């Protein structure tokens with residue numbers, strides 16, 4: 001009893017410690033709010049027009065930034081659907097086999113019914129021992145969260161959360177708005193920063209807030225800009241941070257561009273079909289996080305059905321398969337067609353159609 005008790009205390013302490021970076025950021029943001037709004041705008045700026053404009057723009061950026069940060073922190077990472085978990089009988093079967101090859105044989109049989117295209121470096125089915133599941137494409141086990149995370153990008157200590165399929169858009173917006181926040185402060189604080197050095201600011205404590213505000217905002221701007229540009233490049237190439245470090249392995253071999261559909265479609269996969277939702281921290285990413293369109297699927301001779309097909313749902317139904325009858329949502333399949341559509345979402349009608357054509361469908365979409 002004692003070891004498990006001490007282990008849970010240790011875990012509890014760890015969980016508290018993980019919040020320290022988030023608290024650190026929150027304190028800096030709170031101080032920056034006080035320094036900018038009270039010390040700079042209200043105390044130091046004399047021109048009313050300038051004051052009002054600065055305060056208005058500042059608050060819009062501040063709200064968007066805090067909203068995106070909040071969403072990145074508190075959106076739970078998505079885990080693989082139950083279809084990817086081993087059934088009780090499969091678990092027993094796997095435990096009985098001690099040889100790697102016969103275990104692989106069992107896993108390959110299960111994987112046949114799932115939309116899994118990626119493999120380990122040695123060509124084996126990707127299996128998570130800890131979660132007892134077949135890892136969907138782009139899914140990885142996070143040692144901090146102790147869970148398999150869909151389209152895992154990285155575990156971010158600054159948000160104390162895994163960045164993955166469910167919150168990658170929020171993370172991108174968090175980077176964008178925090179960069180905008182720092183750039184705006186740097187730009188509007190510049191003239192008062194210069195006044196500090198020419199001794200033309202009144203001798204109050206506000207001048208030191210103005211000084212440190214400029215230093216911290218410009219410093220954060222540089223690091224945030226590099227991180228934001230890097231992630232824009234990743235989105236453009238349709239790679240996660242993990243995939244940029246180690247390229248995904250498909251049945252036909254390593255392919256670092258295996259999930260790329262072209263820059264604009266790659267952005268749509270993360271930010272959604274409707275431009276109006278792009279800057280807002282609400283979920284609008286396409287897909288279910290378990291399967292991703294890949295233009296190279298057709299090269300895979302063992303792949304049961306192809307998202308490139310004109311009508312994968314009816315094709316799959318004709319063959320009597322269960323899961324791969326529809327490896328991709330309509331929104332994902334649309335990414336594979338050449339015409340971009342910035343139109344209103346037709347997800348409701350899609351759903352009706354899905355229900356009618358495939359009532360036995362068990363995949364849950366995020367909607």
Ligand SMILES: [Zn+2]
Pocket residue numbers: 128129130131132140141142146147148
């Ligand atoms: Zn796992």
Ligand SMILES: [Zn+2]
Pocket residue numbers: 142143144145146154155156161162163
């Ligand atoms: Zn994690």
